[in-house]
Amino acid sequence: MTTTTTSSAATARPLPSLPTVYRSRASVELKEFFRQRESVVFTLMLPVLLLVVFGAVLDYELADGVSFTQYFTAGIIAAGILGASLQNMAISIATERSDGTLKSLAGTPMPKSAYFVGKVVQVLAVTVAIIVVLLFIAVVFYGIELPSGADWLTFAWVAALGAAACTLLGIALSSLAKNGRSASATVTPFALLLQFISGVFFQFEQIPTWMQTVAAFFPLKWMAQGFRSVFLPDVMAAAEPADSWELGRTALVLGAWCIAGLLLCVATFRWQDRSAG
Amino acid sequence: MLPAQSGAPLDADAAISIRGLVKRYGDFVAVDGLDLDIRRGEIFALLGPNGAGKTTTVEICEGYRSRDAGEVRVLGEDPADGARSWKAQLGIVLQSGAGESQLTTREMLIAQASYYADPQDPDEVLELVGLTEKAGVRGKALSGGQRRRLDVALGIVGRPTLLFLDEPTTGFDPEARRQFWSLIRSLRELGTTMLLTTHYLDEAEALADRVGVITRGKLVEVAVPSLLGGRETAPAVVSWTEDGARRTEATATPTALLRELGTRFPGEIPDLAVARPTLEDVYLQMIGEAR
Numbered sequence: 208m209t210t211t212t213t214s215s216a217a218t219a220r221p222l223p224s225l226p227t228v229y230r231s232r233a234s235v236e237l238k239e240f241f242r243q244r245e246s247v248v249f250t251l252m253l254p255v256l257l258l259v260v261f262g263a264v265l266d267y268e269l270a271d272g273v274s275f276t277q278y279f280t281a282g283i284i285a286a287g288i289l290g291a292s293l294q295n296m297a298i299s300i301a302t303e304r305s306d307g308t309l310k311s312l313a314g315t316p317m318p319k320s321a322y323f324v325g326k327v328v329q330v331l332a333v334t335v336a337i338i339v340v341l342l343f344i345a346v347v348f349y350g351i352e353l354p355s356g357a358d359w360l361t362f363a364w365v366a367a368l369g370a371a372a373c374t375l376l377g378i379a380l381s382s383l384a385k386n387g388r389s390a391s392a393t394v395t396p397f398a399l400l401l402q403f404i405s406g407v408f409f410q411f412e413q414i415p416t417w418m419q420t421v422a423a424f425f426p427l428k429w430m431a432q433g434f435r436s437v438f439l440p441d442v443m444a445a446a447e448p449a450d451s452w453e454l455g456r457t458a459l460v461l462g463a464w465c466i467a468g469l470l471l472c473v474a475t476f477r478w479q480d481r482s483a484g
Numbered sequence: 485m486l487p488a489q490s491g492a493p494l495d496a497d498a499a500i501s502i503r504g505l506v507k508r509y510g511d512f513v514a515v516d517g518l519d520l521d522i523r524r525g526e527i528f529a530l531l532g533p534n535g536a537g538k539t540t541t542v543e544i545c546e547g548y549r550s551r552d553a554g555e556v557r558v559l560g561e562d563p564a565d566g567a568r569s570w571k572a573q574l575g576i577v578l579q580s581g582a583g584e585s586q587l588t589t590r591e592m593l594i595a596q597a598s599y600y601a602d603p604q605d606p607d608e609v610l611e612l613v614g615l616t617e618k619a620g621v622r623g624k625a626l627s628g629g630q631r632r633r634l635d636v637a638l639g640i641v642g643r644p645t646l647l648f649l650d651e652p653t654t655g656f657d658p659e660a661r662r663q664f665w666s667l668i669r670s671l672r673e674l675g676t677t678m679l680l681t682t683h684y685l686d687e688a689e690a691l692a693d694r695v696g697v698i699t700r701g702k703l704v705e706v707a708v709p710s711l712l713g714g715r716e717t718a719p720a721v722v723s724w725t726e727d728g729a730r731r732t733e734a735t736a737t738p739t740a741l742l743r744e745l746g747t748r749f750p751g752e753i754p755d756l757a758v759a760r761p762t763l764e765d766v767y768l769q770m771i772g773e774a775r
Contacts, residue, residue, distance in 0.1 A: 220602045228598060231599075238591065239586050308583035308585075315596065
């Protein structure tokens with residue numbers, strides 16, 4: 208290529224700093240989520256309603272002094288995080304890609320990282336909101352005991368690592384869909400299916416072994432199991448597939464999904480519809 | 485005026501300089517050896533039928549699409565490099581517009597302004613595009629025309645040196661279109677270079693310093709609107725009423741014909757009309773020939 212004199216970029220003022228743009232994008236993403244009634248109802252209220260209904264209906268004991276609601280609280284928190292991260296990202300990014308939002312952003316000097324920072328802030332905010340509301344209901348209505356001591360630490364890392372893995376996976380999945388509606392139509396049943404085989408609605412030990420094996424490939428099973436170690440007494444670990452909570456393996460699987468998800472994102476993320484070349 | 489030849493070097497001082505641009509989609513050649521120079525400060529309109537390669541050319545200049553061959557410089561840089569500092573000098577109004585949003589018009593402009601070094605005040609921009617009254621309305625509640633004006637507002641809030649407008653007035657009513665034209669003229673006063681694509685020939689004629697006609701991926705002519713296709717020397721059509729019948733005559737010398745008619749009628753020549761081919765006539769003929 209012949210080089211020509213570049214009369215480039217002689218803008219007098221420097222471009223805005225990264226933190227400035229990050230704040231701006233975070234504010235945009237929070238408004239986009241919390242102002243959209245459908246997303247708030249679907250992502251935030253559905254787990255809450257499920258907890259209320261299941262807690263009231265399936266009011267039986269799994270063992271001496273251990274209620275199914277304790278078990279379900281762990282599972283629904285995991286499912287809530289899945290919705291806030293994987294489902295939310297896959298659907299919202301596919302929508303923004305097909306309606307031209309991403310393309311418009313790519314034409315501005317916005318640093319690309321700012322887009323993802325905004326999304327991460329959104330996931331964090333929604334995840335924290337879900338956890339707080341679910342814990343509140345579990346404690347106030349169903350007498351679930353809050354985690355104590357080291358259990359909080361377990362709770363925090365399982366939530367953070369699970370949300371990270373599912374966020375990355377959701378961003379990667381968004382590239383497979385044609386638009387927001389098709390993303391919703393494929394990701395929602397997928398998430399529901401995962402919930403059924405990952406020990407959210409039923410006890411994991413009652414699920415056929417081959418389904419357990421399938422579930423073990425995905426993050427949700429490990430998140431639910433990690434949260435069970437927090438909300439159930441340690442004697443209940445005997446009901447798990449490995450007769451233990453397997454926290455080490457949980458960290459390993461979720462960490463592996465973070466790495467795989469990140470690689471998939473880098474390989475597949477597009478700022479435009481597939482038609483553009 | 486003929487398009488620049490591929491042999492000529494890129495014009496580094498031009499706002500946009502293109503030599504031998506080629507873009508293929510599979511077997512389809514969307515842009516086929518296109519040359520173009522757009523001077524700084526001018527409004528250039530790219531005309532052509534659907535599928536002629538207008539949007540592909542524009543989107544290559546904007547950095548959205550890759551090219552298969554040729555050289556492109558936009559504000560002195562290769563769009564394929566697309567640095568932040570380069571994008572900061574562009575304003576882009578896409579054909580498709582931006583997506584739906586839960587943000588208000590004003591919030592969207594504030595967010596957009598936060599990406600630029602020296603943005604214009606969002607409220608001033610709203611005033612400029614006539615959306616002040618809609619400042620607090622969410623993007624999804626705007627009408628089609630309002631939505632398009634918001635797209636333009638988002639495109640200009642960063643004070644671009646070069647503004648791309650891809651079919652900006654599609655779906656506007658005539659009044660909204662006139663308002664838009666005066667907005668474009670006021671941007672011209674500020675020295676903004678504009679590359680406009682449009683289907684409306686009156687729009688090109690009203691706004692553009694030069695127009696380029698593109699068919700089948702090639703630029704067939706570049707000229708000022710009044711000279712396109714030899715319009716100024718094309719035969720004029722003189723028509724009048726004589727002996728109760730409508731008479732029409734195409735002539736290269738309409739003045740002579742009028743003098744002669746003047747001798748035949750003692751007073752006014754009944755129902756006299758002298759017409760030159762409109763830009764639309766010339767344009768339709770050009771794209772017809774290219775087919």
